[in-house]
Amino acid sequence: MEIYQIRAFVTVARTGNLTRASEALNLTQPAVTAQVKALEQSLGVTLFERGAGKLSLAKAGESLLPVAESLLGLETQLRAKALALQGELHGDIELGIPSEQMDFLRLGELAAMVTKDLPLVELKTQVLPTEQLAEHVSVGRLSAALTIAMYPPRGVAWMPLRSVAYRLVLTNALAEEAKLKGWQELAKFPWLDGPPGSHIHLLLREIFERHGLTPRVVMHSADQGNMDALVRAGAGCALLREEIALKGANRQEFAIWGHAKIEAVLGFATSVENASEPLLVALTSMLSEIWRERSRVVPPALILNPTESA
Numbered sequence: 001m002e003i004y005q006i007r008a009f010v011t012v013a014r015t016g017n018l019t020r021a022s023e024a025l026n027l028t029q030p031a032v033t034a035q036v037k038a039l040e041q042s043l044g045v046t047l048f049e050r051g052a053g054k055l056s057l058a059k060a061g062e063s064l065l066p067v068a069e070s071l072l073g074l075e076t077q078l079r080a081k082a083l084a085l086q087g088e089l090h091g092d093i094e095l096g097i098p099s100e101q102m103d104f105l106r107l108g109e110l111a112a113m114v115t116k117d118l119p120l121v122e123l124k125t126q127v128l129p130t131e132q133l134a135e136h137v138s139v140g141r142l143s144a145a146l147t148i149a150m151y152p153p154r155g156v157a158w159m160p161l162r163s164v165a166y167r168l169v170l171t172n173a174l175a176e177e178a179k180l181k182g183w184q185e186l187a188k189f190p191w192l193d194g195p196p197g198s199h200i201h202l203l204l205r206e207i208f209e210r211h212g213l214t215p216r217v218v219m220h221s222a223d224q225g226n227m228d229a230l231v232r233a234g235a236g237c238a239l240l241r242e243e244i245a246l247k248g249a250n251r252q253e254f255a256i257w258g259h260a261k262i263e264a265v266l267g268f269a270t271s272v273e274n275a276s277e278p279l280l281v282a283l284t285s286m287l288s289e290i291w292r293e294r295s296r297v298v299p300p301a302l303i304l305n306p307t308e309s310a
Contacts, residue, residue: 011024011032016154024273045058046058073284092124092143095143096128096145098127098129098147099198104241111123114286117282118279121279129196130197130202131202137156137271138271146267146269147267148164150206158269159269159288160267163265164241165262165264166203167257168237168260169240169245170254170255171234171235174189174237178255184213187216190218190219191236191237192227194227198224200224218235218236228245228248268284
């Protein structure tokens with residue numbers, strides 16, 4: 001079993017396509033296929049189901065993918081340490097970020113570590129919707145990006161950092177009325193949304209579409225990191241990160257509707273082609289160290305109990 005075989009397996013799994021995987025690895029399709037088959041023989045399991053021109057992860061592949069990604073992460077850290085011994089890195093890092101609170105993204109910790117360990121590197125950030133972040137990374141407009149999404153974005157190397165849960169939050173003025181309401185009535189309430197393609201926009205649409213509904217949006221806010229302030233002011237209801245929702249509900253600033261929840265993941269994306277560049281290797285290693293400690297436990301809060309809450 002070789003590290004390049006593991007990289008081929010992970011790249012095919014991430015891209016979901018042999019053609020895109022071979023382009024990302026700068027190899028021919030037969031070479032990628034041979035590496036994956038050699039890994040399957042070494043492990044003694046089938047990683048992909050092949051048939052009718054389609055390629056999909058087998059059960060063993062789904063189970064082993066997180067382990068394979070962890071191994072590649074360890075390789076990245078090893079490279080970063082070796083580069084640090086070779087001399088100081090220099091240049092610019094164009095980092096895309098979603099509209100979120102800096103503390104949640106741990107951007108301050110990252111900037112402090114870059115300043116300390118990479119004094120000749122300048123970190124530049126650009127706030128964009130989730131869909132644009134992945135696209136700009138894949139085509140090289142951004143060096144890397146922090147993204148919030150339900151599923152790993154296609155066409156990029158992606159390292160999950162932490163899970164993120166979101167809750168439906170109502171203004172205090174609507175809280176009493178909502179106690180006996182279901183999803184149909186909830187969708188008619190005034191809702192605050194993010195820009196098209198943003199994580200809040202995609203998640204809000206998804207949670208209502210699961211019930212065949214579309215929320216009545218009264219405002220699109222580009223500043224999704226401070227959406228709770230608009231809810232407190234009575235501007236409308238919103239989908240808020242669970243930590244913020246619980247804190248505000250405990251302070252009786254607004255109310256959480258039922259137990260409805262939607263899960264996403266905060267991750268770090270780089271282009272597959274540039275993931276091994278020294279600066280990005282160093283940045284990936286820093287993020288791995290920063291996020292080694294998982295998220296803190298949040299306190300319970302009073303929750304509305306509607307007729308439908310699932």
